Amino acid sequence: MHDHHGAYNLALVMLSLGIAAIASFTALDLAGRVRASQGVMRHLWLVGGAFAMGIGIWSMHFIGMLAMEMGEGVAYGIPLTVASLVAAILSSALALGIVQTGRLSFVRLAFGALVMGSGVCLMHYVGMAAMQTQGPLSYQPSLFTVSVVIAISASAVALWLAFKLNPTATRRPPLWQRLVAALFMGAGISGMHYTGMAAAIYPEGGMLASSSGLSTYELAITVALVSTCIMLSALLISLFDVHMSSRNAQLAASLQEANLELKQMVYRDALTQLPNRLMLEERLDQQLSAQPSSFALFFVDLDRFKQVNDNLGHHVGDQLIQQTGARLRAAVRDTDTVARVGGDEFIVLAGDSAARAEAESLAKRLVSTLDKPFQIGTSVVKVSTSVGISLYPEDGQDKHELMVHADAAMYAAKRLGRNNYQFFDPDMTSHEERRVTLERRLRHAIEHAALRLAYQPKVSVETGQVTGVEALLRWEDDELGAVRPDEIIPLAEETGLILPIGEWVLRTACRYAQAWREETGQPLAMAVNISAVQLNHRHFVATVKEVLETTGLAPASLELELTESALVLNPDLALETLTELRALGIALSIDDFGTGYSNLAQLRRFPIDRLKIDRAFMSHAVTDRQDAAIVRAVVALARSLDLQVVAEGVENEDQLSLIRQLHSDEYQGYLCSQALSGEALKAFMQEYAKRSP
Numbered sequence: 001m002h003d004h005h006g007a008y009n010l011a012l013v014m015l016s017l018g019i020a021a022i023a024s025f026t027a028l029d030l031a032g033r034v035r036a037s038q039g040v041m042r043h044l045w046l047v048g049g050a051f052a053m054g055i056g057i058w059s060m061h062f063i064g065m066l067a068m069e070m071g072e073g074v075a076y077g078i079p080l081t082v083a084s085l086v087a088a089i090l091s092s093a094l095a096l097g098i099v100q101t102g103r104l105s106f107v108r109l110a111f112g113a114l115v116m117g118s119g120v121c122l123m124h125y126v127g128m129a130a131m132q133t134q135g136p137l138s139y140q141p142s143l144f145t146v147s148v149v150i151a152i153s154a155s156a157v158a159l160w161l162a163f164k165l166n167p168t169a170t171r172r173p174p175l176w177q178r179l180v181a182a183l184f185m186g187a188g189i190s191g192m193h194y195t196g197m198a199a200a201i202y203p204e205g206g207m208l209a210s211s212s213g214l215s216t217y218e219l220a221i222t223v224a225l226v227s228t229c230i231m232l233s234a235l236l237i238s239l240f241d242v243h244m245s246s247r248n249a250q251l252a253a254s255l256q257e258a259n260l261e262l263k264q265m266v267y268r269d270a271l272t273q274l275p276n277r278l279m280l281e282e283r284l285d286q287q288l289s290a291q292p293s294s295f296a297l298f299f300v301d302l303d304r305f306k307q308v309n310d311n312l313g314h315h316v317g318d319q320l321i322q323q324t325g326a327r328l329r330a331a332v333r334d335t336d337t338v339a340r341v342g343g344d345e346f347i348v349l350a351g352d353s354a355a356r357a358e359a360e361s362l363a364k365r366l367v368s369t370l371d372k373p374f375q376i377g378t379s380v381v382k383v384s385t386s387v388g389i390s391l392y393p394e395d396g397q398d399k400h401e402l403m404v405h406a407d408a409a410m411y412a413a414k415r416l417g418r419n420n421y422q423f424f425d426p427d428m429t430s431h432e433e434r435r436v437t438l439e440r441r442l443r444h445a446i447e448h449a450a451l452r453l454a455y456q457p458k459v460s461v462e463t464g465q466v467t468g469v470e471a472l473l474r475w476e477d478d479e480l481g482a483v484r485p486d487e488i489i490p491l492a493e494e495t496g497l498i499l500p501i502g503e504w505v506l507r508t509a510c511r512y513a514q515a516w517r518e519e520t521g522q523p524l525a526m527a528v529n530i531s532a533v534q535l536n537h538r539h540f541v542a543t544v545k546e547v548l549e550t551t552g553l554a555p556a557s558l559e560l561e562l563t564e565s566a567l568v569l570n571p572d573l574a575l576e577t578l579t580e581l582r583a584l585g586i587a588l589s590i591d592d593f594g595t596g597y598s599n600l601a602q603l604r605r606f607p608i609d610r611l612k613i614d615r616a617f618m619s620h621a622v623t624d625r626q627d628a629a630i631v632r633a634v635v636a637l638a639r640s641l642d643l644q645v646v647a648e649g650v651e652n653e654d655q656l657s658l659i660r661q662l663h664s665d666e667y668q669g670y671l672c673s674q675a676l677s678g679e680a681l682k683a684f685m686q687e688y689a690k691r692s693p
């Protein structure tokens with residue numbers, strides 16, 4: 001026996017190293033594919049990968065053996081050669097199986113390396129045994145051991161790399177990393193092989209002559225070509241698969257994104273990003289199915305939203321809604337739901353406002369948070385809020401009932417003078433029912449002359465003398481009780497009833513003022529509210545003229561009170577109408593000023609005599625700095641436009657002294673008197689004249 005450490009054919013050694021590196025590269029890539037795929041695909045990748053990798057490693061080994069120049073051609077026994085190929089494929093399958101799932105623990109790595117290393121050794125030494133030598137091969141124990149250690153260590157590094165470079169379907173490690181890893185692995189496999197070759201002690205007599213017709217070179221090149229082709233096809237398929245999976249992953253991601261957006265659109269209000277009605281209803285369903293002991297639903301509606309929208313434009317209206325949503329959100333707990341369910345309507349679902357008292361304190365918070373003026377761009381907008389509350393379970397067992405009842409309670413709050421809240425009461429009717437009844441009864445009231453007027457004195461701030469009165473509509477219905485003008489006027493505007501009602505108010509007020517003059521010999525300045533619908537009606541000026549003529553009232557005794565929204569609806573027509581009225585000698589004032597004071601430049605165009613500061617500002621002007629600032633600004637503005645100022649809703653001496661400081665001209669309010677019937681006004685005036693110096 002002798003060591004057959006014959007010279008190596010350098011070209012074939014290089015070829016074997018190249019094949020080892022390609023096999024390693026393929027192995028790492030396929031390991032990634034196995035990990036990234038699922039189900040049947042994972043098994044297919046495992047089988048295909050094991051073949052490609054096994055053939056690769058085996059060819060490296062085979063070419064490595066051919067690289068040893070042993071004189072004449074060496075013959076290889078077919079069964080053992082095939083067995084070594086099978087060993088290579090099986091150990092590759094095992095290796096791929098080990099890296100396919102989970103995390104790589106130390107035990108797993110050690111076990112995997114042992115299995116794979118043994119497989120590689122088995123392949124190598126079975127392959128060596130296939131060499132047809134004169135006698136059996138033997139091995140130097142030390143080098144043999146080193147070769148086994150190298151095989152196991154190289155396998156450990158290979159497995160570790162396969163895990164480290166674990167690509168997901170969408171992300172692959174950079175190419176250079178994969179190349180370096182492949183070179184490392186290739187070097188490990190080749191190292192094992194050449195150490196194993198070095199360990200071999202060949203028997204005396206050397207090799208049996210090859211019966212194969214192929215030369216060593218031809219055989220090596222053929223094996224290299226075939227195995228490279230197999231590996232390259234596996235790589236190409238793998239690349240294609242990565243491309244497809246990343247495309248699929250991208251598609252899935254964009255589908256998920258589209259789904260989210262769609263959900264957002266379906267469940268969220270676009271303007272405020274708050275939940276919409278649909279989402280609220282779902283949350284209500286969830287809430288109800290959790291069988292809670294109790295909870296509360298708050299229907300929140302802005303009182304003067306339409307006015308702001310008309311006066312200041314939709315963009316301001318939109319911002320008002322956004323700010324309202326934000327304030328409501330800030331006023332409730334994180335677990336509560338604030339949903340926008342209509343133009344200026346919100347619903348708050350308060351999970352555990354168990355007790356009525358808790359619901360009441362939240363309602364107060366909701367009203368007061370929206371009572372503070374809003375700063376929108378350069379405008380200061382003041383609105384108020386009406387809140388209706390329904391409680392589960394007493395006010396409703398299902399979501400529909402709870403919502404309808406909260407809505408009815410909200411309308412009841414509006415009827416009671418706005419800026420407050422009401423709990424649902426079974427006597428309350430829904431908004432629709434109320435509307436229908438109201439319209440029917442209003443028509444009845446017009447036909448049966450059941451409407452009345454009340455007159456509220458206006459007082460000079462300087463002298464304390466009554467300077468005139470404002471006519472206010474009153475209606476006491478047999479069925480409905482007292483109905484406030486705030487409720488009558490919008491309904492009358494919608495139904496067109498405002499024209500007959502408005503004309504009746506004008507005629508009655510003028511007749512009263514003329515009768516007053518005839519009785520007392522003194523003129524009575526009479527202010528009448530005019531709705532936007534009336535002002536924009538073609539015959540309005542003619543109607544006013546006719547009423548003045550018929551009643552005999554001097555135009556100088558009449559003042560018409562208009563809202564800003566009436567003017568901005570059709571500014572050109574309004575200007576024309578106001579100019580004609582002014583030419584008749586009628587005084588004109590802007591009512592509710594400040595609730596959304598708008599286009600000052602526009603206001604300048606109109607022939608106006610007075611501005612009336614809305615009572616919403618007066619109520620807090622003494623205590624709230626922001627409201628006081630608005631009152632101050634309105635007075636300053638009126639002065640700069642050379643207009644008189646009337647403060648509405650003056651209820652106490654503090655408010656009076658504030659407007660006195662600000663040099664307001666007149667005031668109206670409970671401090672002097674409420675609106676009185678025609679008879680009561682006469683008595684009041686006599687009494688008042690006696691009191692004043």
Ligand SMILES: Nc1nc2c(ncn2[C@@H]2O[C@@H]3COP(=O)(O)O[C@H]4[C@@H](O)[C@H](n5cnc6c(=O)[nH]c(N)nc65)O[C@@H]4COP(=O)(O)O[C@H]3[C@H]2O)c(=O)[nH]1
Pocket residue numbers: 456471472473484485486489502505529530531561591592615648649650651668669670671674675
């Ligand atoms: N809290 C409080 N309130 C006070 C005080 N002083 C007066 N008020 C109330 O404030 C309102 C003043 O009328 P407005 O601003 O023209 O506001 C009126 C006006 O815009 C409209 N309106 C009333 N009558 C008519 C009418 O005949 N035609 C039209 N188009 N609108 C009318 O309905 C609104 C509400 O009228 P009313 O309910 O009569 O309410 C009246 C009056 O009763 C006070 O010191 N404190």
